[in-house]
Amino acid sequence: MSSTVSVFIANQPAEQAAWKASSAAIMSEQGATIYLGTNEADNLRKVQKAGRQLDTMGIKSVQLAGEGWDLERQWAFSNGFTDTLTKNTIQWADDADKLTQMRDTAAWVRELINLPPNEIYPESLAQKVTDKLTAVAPNAITVTQIVGDELVKHGRMGIHTVGRASKKPPVMLVVDYNPGQDANAAIDAVLIGKGITFDSGGYSIKSSEGMLAMKCDMGGAATVAGALVHAIHQGLNKRVQLVLCCAENLIDGSAYKLGDIITYKNGQTVEIVNTDAEGRLVLADGLIYAGEVNAKLIIDAATLTGAAQVAVGTDYNALFSVDDELAQKTLNIAHEQRELLWRLPLNNWHKDNCPSAFADTANSRPQKGGGSGGASNAAGFLLRFAPNEGAGWLHFDIAGAYHGSANALWPTGATALGFRTIAASLLK
Known part of the structure; x- marks a missing residue:
């Protein structure tokens, strides 16, 4: 047989x-x-x-x-x-060679997201991504890691604030893919990934059943890392930087609290009204960095809101942008790559939808799930930190990244949905 x-x-x-x-x-x-x-x-x-x-x-x-x-x-x-x-x-x-590479990359993304939280934590995530990209392009990769209290010295206050309560220190990883090895080459794109390797919710603590799958909250980091791997395999010849904002959102006496105010490197102040709205806090540091290096294209990916899942389900990822031309091009690319992607509303005024009497903005609304329009309001928060008033910036809220149980299309766990679209966007 x-x-x-x-x-x-x-x-x-x-x-x-x-x-x-x-x-x-x-x-x-x-x-x-x-x-x-x-x-x-x-x-x-x-x-x-x-x-x-x-x-x-x-x-x-x-x-x-x-x-x-x-x-x-x-x-x-x-x-x-x-x-x-x-x-x-x-x-x-x-097409055996191409499909084998795609399947191997998807398997790597899924493995990262599916690993238990005792194995995947900020430093180990940063190391696994570093090892993978160094193996793929050993002569074109330079890596910088900012760890623990060093984040404060560099002004990366969102990552430090969210991750400081864990015994596993927070990390900001910057991987510079520079195929021409020209230190003065322009940076064509910056990919930013939410790398919350476990999310308890902090003092706004999740329920036990809501916390069970929160090893997957670094799905954005895994997705953009996989996208860069795939794009390199497909012949990417532009300088691209990968920025992973990695932390465990846990609770101890040093954990950040409701009512705390974070002052970011660009001077913006943020009042904490929900410690479970932590992903946007760490991504803000990545967006500030992307502006510092004058990236032409900025793409962030995150398992950011349950509201995006309510809107598009788990078959689609959600896309936000105030750059209409870029958003339409990206939707076309997603269609070409056969990955389901749907654009949700984002306007400039969404920046003001989480008001605070004590800071420039709050990190959410003080309501369950951030209230109505929660996904757009989260994107509006990020828009505050996006360079050039959001021109050239895309935000992927990857609602389809993980399934808590198997269904008719996917096994239990991570899907890697989105890495092909982001990779193709780099290649375009």
Whole structure:
């Protein structure tokens, strides 16, 4: 008996009386067949569901056989035929080198996000990302880490404030990818990732069930790091910097409190009304840095708000920008990359939607989840720190980054959704 199951696709209706119409893959002696219709978006979802079906049946090795397997159909199948620990193997029908690289990068992103919080903490996250990028481009990488109280000396007050209560010190990681090795080369883009390696909520503490998956709160950092890895593999020849804002949001006698005021390096003051709105506090330091180095393009990614999930679910990521032309280009890129992305509202006046009587702004509204429009208000907070009044800046609230349980499309855990779109944006 073969140790590998062949998987075919066919373009005619299935006539298998023994199988339910809801079955994405129909099994026979020759293997599995996926019957497709005329709508390609629906076809890709069905192919991904077929991958999940075969994984849940206990199949661990497949060969994509026959005609009709273009790159996107193979990638959709790969996303479905992936258990949480990425142990399944695929023999590709075509484009094997590119698909293997994509699957390996996605597996690395998922592994980072899925690691338990006793293994992934600010310094270990920074080191794992450093090791990966150094291995991919050893002659083009320079790394700077600012750790613990050194953050105060550098004025990175958001990262330090959020992370100071943990025994694992907070870290700001800057990875400089400079393929021309010209120290004076302009920085084409800065990628900023929220790297909250565990989020208790601080004194605005989460419930036990709400805290269980909070190892995934560094999903933004993993996603932008994976995007840079993928872009380098695809031939990126521009200078790009990766900035990861890493901290554990925990509680002890030194933890930041409701009513505290943070003064940032650019002079802006922020009153804390919710210690569980910590992601925007650390990202502000990254945005200030991006302005200091005059980056042309700035992209941040974060598992920032539950409100984004309420708006778009977990099949999509949410996009915010006040740069309409750039936002539309990015939505087009996401469509090309077959990653679901939806733009949510952001206007200049969103900067003022979290008012404070004691500081320039509060970090949220003093309501559960930040109240109505919470995702836009969080983006509005970030807009305060984005250079050039937000021109050239994109904010990804990655609502689809993690699933607490398996579903018809994804295994339990991280998805890596978004890394292809961000990588393609760098290459464009």
